[in-house]
Amino acid sequence: GPAKYKQMRKGIKLLILLIGMSCEQKEEVRDYLIHVPELITLSGKWVSTDTVDMEPSIRNFQGQATLNRDLTSISWLAAAPYTGGYHTGTMRVNGKTPICKLFKWEAHQALRKTEIDSISIQSATRMVPDKHLILWEVIFKNESKRVQELVVEQDQIGFVSKFGGEWQWWYPYPKLDGSTTTRDDETENIRDHLGQGITSKEALVTELINGKPTQTKKVATWPSDMEIMEAEKFITEERKDGFLTRDTSSAAMTAFQNFVPTNERRKFQAGGTSFWNFSLKPGASKIVRFAMAFGDDREAIDHLLDFGQRGFVEEWDQVETVWNDRWYELFKRDNNILSGTFPILETDDERLKKVYYKGPLTMLYLMHTNLPQHEKVFLTGGPRWGASITFFWDITEWATLWAVVDPEMMKEHLTSWIGIDPSSHYGQDNFGGSGVGNGYSANYWALFQMIRSYVTVSGDMDYLDQIVKDKTVLQHLEAYATNWKRISIYGQNGAQDEVYKLADFGDDEWNLLECVPTYKHIVPSFNAGYIWMMRETAELLELRGEALKAAEMKTEAEEMVGRLLQLYAGNGVWNSLYPNGEKIEVRHCLDFMFLGRYIPDDIPEDIKKDMMDFVYRELITDHWMRAQSLQDVAAEDSDRADHGPLGAFDGWPAGTMDALVQLGFPQKSMDFYHSITPVTEEGIWAQAHELWGDSKLKKNAAVRIAKRGWHNRESSAGIAMSQVVLKNFFGFYPSVDGAVIQKNEGWHMEGKLYHVKYKGEYYTLSSSDKGIQMIKE
Template identity: 30%
Template sequence: MKKQIYTAYFILVFCVLSSLSGFAFQNLPNTVSADSASKRAAILGIPTLDDLAGDWIPMEQVANMPAVHNFHHMLVVNRDLTSYFYYPGGLYPWKKGHPMTTLTIDGQEYPATETRCFPYKALRRNQYCNGTSVETDTRMINEARNVMCRITATNTTIVPRRITLALRVPGKLMADGIGVSNDTQRPGVISIVRPARKPDAVAVEKDAIVWRWIQELPKGGTMSIGFTAGDEVSAKVAQTNIDVTKWAASFNEYFDDCKTNWENRWADAFIPGNKHFSGHLPTLKSNDPALMRNYYVGVWTMLALERTQFPVHKRSFITSGEREDGTQYYWDASMQATAWALLEPVGMKATLRRWLVQNPRSGQASGYALDLRNVKGFDTNHYDHINGYAFDACTIFKTTDEYLRATNDRAFLDEKLENGKTVLETLDALATDWETLPKGHDGLADYGENNNLLECAPAYINCIASCNAQDIWMMRQTAKWYVLHGDGMRAKELDAKAAALLPKVMSLYKAGDGVWNAWQLNGKRVELRHCVDFIYTGNALKRDLSATQKSEMVSFVKNELLTRDWMRAMSLKDSAAKNSDRPDHGPMGAYDGWIPLTVNTMWNLGDPAGAYAFYCRTAVVTSEGPFAQAREFYGPNRTGYDAPVRIAERQGCMKECISGVAFSDVVITTFFGFAPEAGSAGILADPSTSCPFSGELYNIHFNGKEVTLKADPKGVKIISER
C-alpha cells in the first residue's frame, strides 16, 4: 500500500509540474526573493525541494542519519532531537566539532523517534514526550561556518498546560550572560552558540550553560525556540561572536534564507545561461514517477556535494562530505562524467587538468583521489606495480573521454598539461599503461591485491577481466581520437594492440554461467560472481560478446544479484561471499553507483526492459534521502529477494556519494542515448532501440544548441534544436 500511495503521489506531482515545462527557461531571474525562489521550480517544470524530500523514517530503521549541506560544509544530525556532528575539514571518523546541545522537555530528555531528510534541512521528531510533541529543524546558512536549529513544541493533551523547554550547551557563559563559548571540540577553534530568543532563565552548571523557556500552552498550542552556532579559529573569536549574534537576532530571516539559497541553486542547475554554473542539466519530463524521482534525486545528490571554496575551481564536486576537506576520488566521480560535463564544463575541464597529470600507480594519496586544495604538483615516481586503485587509469580516461564527447571540446586534445604532455598523449599513456604492469597468465596484466581493487573481496585480485577489458576499450577509444586528429598510423597500432589482447580477456569467460574468471598469481583460475566484471567487462566488450554470452551475463545479474528494491554487489554463490560483508562490494548490499552502471550494461547487452524495470524499482530507497555510498540489507530476511534495504554506515560507508549522480547520468546517456562519439556527426547511441517508457529530455547543450530528445517504444529522436 505504501508503494501505491508513493506512486500515485508522484504521478500527480510530476504531471502537474511537467505541464509547466514549456516556459522559456532563459527568461527566469537568477537572483530572486524567497517568494519567487519558491516558484522557480514550478515554472521550470521540475520538482520543488519539498517534493524531493524523503519520508519520515522510524529511527530504529536508520543506520546513517540525515545530513545537511551548504556548498562549503556538511553536518550529520544525531539521534537525539537537537545535537549534531559538524567538523569542517573532515567529519569521519565521527567528530563532534560543536558543543552537543541537548533539549529537555519538562526536565526530561527524549530521543528522536523519527527523522526526515530534505535538500536544505534535516527534521527530527518525537510526538510522545509526555503530552508534548516536539519537532526540530536543522539547517545551515549558505557557504558559512554556521548551524541553525528551530525547535517547535506542541501541547498534545486536551487541557491547557505549562511547558518548560531547556537547552543544555556545553561551554562557558559569555560576558553578556547568555551566549556560550566552547574551545574543547577542536584544537585552536572556538564555537559560539546563541539562542534565537532570550531565555526566561539562564543557569550555570559544571562545564555547561542551561537556557530555559516557560510558556502556557492551550490545547494544541505551540511554542518555538531556536539556537544558532558558529565557529572559527581562536584569533577570529570576536568576528565569530558578531556573526552568531547577528544570526540569532534575525533568526527567522537567516533560517528562511537557508532554503532560498538552496532553491536558487536548484533552479540554476536547469536554466540555460544561469549565473552560477557554466552549463546546465537537461530537464526530464515523463509520466513515470519512479524515473522522475531517481533522475532528480541524483541531481540533488550532485548539488549536495558541490563545493565553492576550493582553488582548483570555484564549482567543484567532492566525493562525500564526511571525508577530509577537498577529497575527490577518481573512481566515484567518473560515474557522473556526462552530467558533470553538462552542468559544469568549465570546472570539469579545470579539474581534469589536475587529474590527467596524476600518476595512476601512485603510492601517495593521489593514487586514490585528488585534493581539490592543491592547484599544482604530482607524483613523478616510477612504480613497477599499482599502489593505489587499479581502476585509476580507466576512470581518469573515461571521465576525460566523456568530457570531450559531451562538450565537443576537441581543442582540449592539444592542450599541454603541467607535465608537458598534451591531453591526447596522456590518453594514450593511460590506455597503454597496462603494457608495463607485471603480467600473469597469458600475458594478462596484474592489477594488484585486495587493497587495489574491491578491498573486501579476497578472491578479486590479480589478472581480472574488468581492468584488462577496459584496456581494450581505452586503446580503441584513443584510436578514434587519433583518427580524428589525423594520425591514422597510431590509431592502427592501438587497434592492433586491442585485437591482440581481446582473445586473452575472452578466455576468462565462463560459458553457461555468464560470469568471469580471474587468474591469480599463484596459478589458480578463480571464478568471480561480482557485478564489477559484469559492468566493466560487459560495457568494454559489448560489440565483441556473442548473443549467447550477453544473454547469459544478463541472466546471471537478474538471477543472482538483483533484489526487489536493490542489488547485491557480490552473488551469495561467490566463493568469497561468507568473508565479504562490507555493504558496498559484498553480498549484503551494494555501492549506490553499481545500480545505474548495472542498468547501463543490461541495456547495452540487450535487455532494455529489464534494465529499466530494475532502475524504477530502486526509486523506493529514496524515501530515506539522496544517494549514498552504499545501501545494506538488514534484518532476519537480509538474504531474501525482498530484503529490506537502508543507507549503510558501518565499515566507513558515507551518507551522500557523488557516484549516486549516475542515477541521473544513466537517464541522459542510456535511456535517451545521448552519447556523441569521436568522429561521428550523430549524438544518439542507438535511436532505433525501443524504449520501455515515454518521456522528453529538454535542453541538452551540445555544439552551441539546446537539444530536446523524445523517447518512446519507437525509439529516441531529436524533436528540437535551438
C-alpha cells in the first residue's frame, strides 16, 4: 500500500544523498519518480450523495461497474463478453436498506458511508485486477451507548449473461425477459428506488429510438428485487458458504462466497440471501466480507474464490498494491506497459501538478487488456455505455501526447482504424472488431490528426508509404484532407455562391454536436480543420518532392480561409451557413477552439480580440466552462451537459486552453488551467462536467460530473489536460518539417518534463526564463 511506497521513496532519497556525499560523480543520480504524486493523493474526496449526479465506478483492466446508492450493490457490470443486469443485490440492516450519504472514489476501490439507528456503516468495493472477481468489505460500528443487536441480510444476485457478436455503444445486457441492447430508464429507475419498495411512477421516460435519446411521458414500471431474484432465466445452487447461479440462455455462471460465516442462507432462482446476526457493544465494530466471481467455467470460478493460504485480506490488499505498481510503471523508461512513457512533470506549482497527473490516472483507469482486437486499448467511456468502444474524436484530443506515451500502440490502432469508413462509423468496437455507430463530421479531422501526430513525433515517415486498404497511408491522409470537396454542396440549388465551396456537414445535427439543432450544414469549426489538414498534407507532399501538388493544396487552403472568414457574425461569434444564403449565429466553443488552434494566423486582430471577449464573457466560468453560450438562440434546445449551455465535454477546456496559447495568450491559458483544479476532487476526467445548482447560470456555478443525458462516469478526452502542459506550456509540437518546440514568445513557466519520447529517444524539456531547452537523456 501507500506506506510501502513512502518508505521506498525515503530509502531512495537517502541512497542518493549518501552516493552524492561519498563520491564525486560526473553523472547526476536521479529518482525521477519522486516527482510523481502517490496514487492515493489523487483520489476523489468524500462527496455528499445529495450533491452527486454520477455515482463512482470500479474497474480492473478487464471490467467495470457503477456503484448504487445503497451500501453494497453495483450495476452496469460489463467485462466483455459478460454483462450484468439490474444490480448485484442490496443489504438490509434490521429490515431496512441503508442509503448511502457519502461517496468516495479511489483508483483501486470505491467507498460508501452512512449511518442508520446509531450504527455507522462504511463499505468498500474492489475489482481484482485482471480477474472477473469483485470483493466487498462492510464495517459496522456501534456509535450509541447501548448494546445493539443486528440482523444483516445481503442479497447476492447472479444476473450475469455472456454475449458474443458485435457490441455497440449500447452493449447487450440481460433482463427478465431475455437480453437486450435497447436502452431505456428501467435499470436507472431500479437504481434510483433501491430499498424503497416502489416499482412504478409517472415520469418523463427516456428511450433510445432510432439511435437518439427520446423523451415521452408515461407510467414507467420496473421489477422488484424479489422478481429479479426469482427470474426463471437463472438457476441457483448452494456452494461453499455462498451460491452459484447459472444463466439458462448462455454459458455464464456467477458465484458468491462469504468470508465471514453466515447464520442462514436462502436460495432463489437468480441468487440468494445471506444472513449474519451479531451483537455490538458500544464503540464495537464488526466486518462482513464477501466476493463475487463470474465466467463460464465452474472450476475456474471456484479457483477465483479459493484464496487458499493468503486469505481474503491479502487478496484485498493486493488490489491496491497492483494499482500502485502499475501507476509508477507508467512513468519509467522501458516500462512493461507502454512503448513510451508518460512524461514526469516536475514543478512547484501544485495546482498545475494536480490537474496534469489526473491525465495518466484517467489513461490507466480506462486501459483494458482483455479485448480481442488489440493487446491493449484505452476505452472512451463507461461503465454504462461503450464498454468495448474507442471513439476517434475523444482519443484524438490527446493525439500528440499519445504519440509520446505509446507510439507502437498508436501505430497498430491507426492501421486498424484506417480500414473503418469514417463517414459511417465514429469508432471501433474492440470486442467484435468492426466500426460502430454513425458517421461523425469530426472523423476525418480526428484520424488525420492522429496519423500526423504519430509520424511527426515518432519520426516514422516510412509509415506514410505503408499500404492499408489498397492505398498508402499518405494517400489516405490526402483523402481525409480533401473530403470537404466530396461533401460540399457548391453548385446545387441554393448553393451557387462561391462561399459554398466549403464542407457542408448535412442537416442532421446528430452527426456533429448531437444536441445543438442549429449547428449543421456549413459550420466554421471543421472547415478550419480542413484548411489545416490541407496545409499539413501539402507539407508532407513537399517532403516527397511533389511541389506542384503541394502548391495547389496550399492555394486551395488560402481560398478556403477567405470563404470561411465570410462566416464571421460579429461580437466574436460565427455563423453556420445553410442553403439559400440562410445564416444562423451559433455561440459555441467549438468555433473558438478550432479557429484558434488551426488557423490563428489567418484571423484578423480585431476578430481575435472579439473572440477573446466572447469566450470570457459567455463561456469560461470560475471553475469550468459552458460549451454553448446561454445567449445562443438554441440554448434552451441544446441542454446536454457536454455540448450545451450548462456544462462542457471534458475535452473542451483543454481545447480552449490550446486555442488560447495559439492565439498568443499563454498566461490566460495557465490561469484557466489553475482555475479548474477543484473539479478534480470528485474523481478523474469524465464525459462531461455540468454547471448545476442555484448558481448554474452564473460565473461562480458549482461543477460536478454529469450523469443526466446518459453521460459516462469517466471518459478519455480529458487526458488532453495533460497534453496542454506538454504541447502548450512546454511547446512540444513537432511539425512536419522537423521543428520540435513551438515557443511562447515573452512567456515561460518554471518546470521540467522528463522522459519525453521523440523519434525513439528520451528527452528532458526544461522551461525557465532562458526559454525551453530540450536535452537528450
